Amino acid sequence: MSPEELSEARSRVATAQAITILTGAGISADSGVPTFRGADGLWRNYRAEDLATPEAFQRDPRLVWEWYNWRRELIATKRPNPAHHAVAALEARLPDFWLITQNVDGLHRAAGSHKLSEIHGNIWMVRCTACGTVAENHQIPLPLLPSCDRCRGLLRPHIVWFGESLDQEDLARCAKALQDCDVLIVIGTSGVVYPAAGFASVAKEAGAFVIEVNPDPTPQSDLVDIALRGHAKDLVPNLLETGE
Numbered sequence: 001m002s003p004e005e006l007s008e009a010r011s012r013v014a015t016a017q018a019i020t021i022l023t024g025a026g027i028s029a030d031s032g033v034p035t036f037r038g039a040d041g042l043w044r045n046y047r048a049e050d051l052a053t054p055e056a057f058q059r060d061p062r063l064v065w066e067w068y069n070w071r072r073e074l075i076a077t078k079r080p081n082p083a084h085h086a087v088a089a090l091e092a093r094l095p096d097f098w099l100i101t102q103n104v105d106g107l108h109r110a111a112g113s114h115k116l117s118e119i120h121g122n123i124w125m126v127r128c129t130a131c132g133t134v135a136e137n138h139q140i141p142l143p144l145l146p147s148c149d150r151c152r153g154l155l156r157p158h159i160v161w162f163g164e165s166l167d168q169e170d171l172a173r174c175a176k177a178l179q180d181c182d183v184l185i186v187i188g189t190s191g192v193v194y195p196a197a198g199f200a201s202v203a204k205e206a207g208a209f210v211i212e213v214n215p216d217p218t219p220q221s222d223l224v225d226i227a228l229r230g231h232a233k234d235l236v237p238n239l240l241e242t243g244e
């Protein structure tokens with residue numbers, strides 16, 4: 001990444017009328033939340049793909065809840081970092097803005113983001129597998145077989161697992177944000193989980209200028225216009241706070 005690239009990226013952001021941001025676990029890595037595919041991404045040697053599935057929950061709901069209890073406990077101690085705050089500040093000053101996050105940790109909301117789609121759900125929400133009631137829940141730890149206040153059915157995390165469909169209304173909102181933006185900024189995602197992995201190319205084909213922020217190359221790096229290599233907490237404020 002040359003100084004010219006950072007400067008061009010900053011000027012694209014400063015002059016854009018509409019900006020969409022896509023984030024992944026990398027933006028929260030700087031708050032101390034482990035990424036899924038990084039060195040600290042395993043829990044007891046399980047990968048996310050082994051536990052974040054309806055089949056895993058059916059087979060062993062206790063194990064899946066144990067994993068989520070561990071993640072809820074860990075995330076509860078974490079705070080938004082300067083990258084989350086810079087994203088929220090951009091929303092406050094740019095009317096045509098949308099944030100798409102794959103993160104379930106709630107740190108964007110904690111930083112003050114409102115115009116966002118949490119496409120994989122939120123770790124602080126639970127859903128009853130019997131009656132479908134969705135509720136906010138911050139209890140730590142939850143019992144390993146938590147039950148619904150209404151019908152006593154088994155609760156599950158209100159998270160979109162592998163093999164499950166994303167909310168269609170949410171997806172339509174994201175599609176519009178990808179079509180309409182002048183600039184898409186992709187921050188801290190490995191770009192291997194669909195549909196989010198396809199969002200950069202959707203925006204690019206619709207004419208957006210695409211900027212990636214990630215310390216490492218990803219499968220999308222070849223199609224983006226500028227790849228900024230480094231940590232979100234350093235680069236994102238620099239990229240977005242163009243008035244200073």
Ligand code: OAD
Nearest residue numbers: 024025026029035036037048102188189190193216231232
């Ligand atoms: P991954 O763990 O796959 O990727 C994290 C990305 O962040 C990698 O490309 C890292 O290089 C990058 N990264 C690490 N530290 C960073 C930093 N300080 N600043 C910027 N980038 C950094 O996470 P996701 O791409 O978010 O789904 O994973 C996608 C989905 O797979 C997740 O939403 C989750 C997972 O299974 C569900 O839980 C349903």
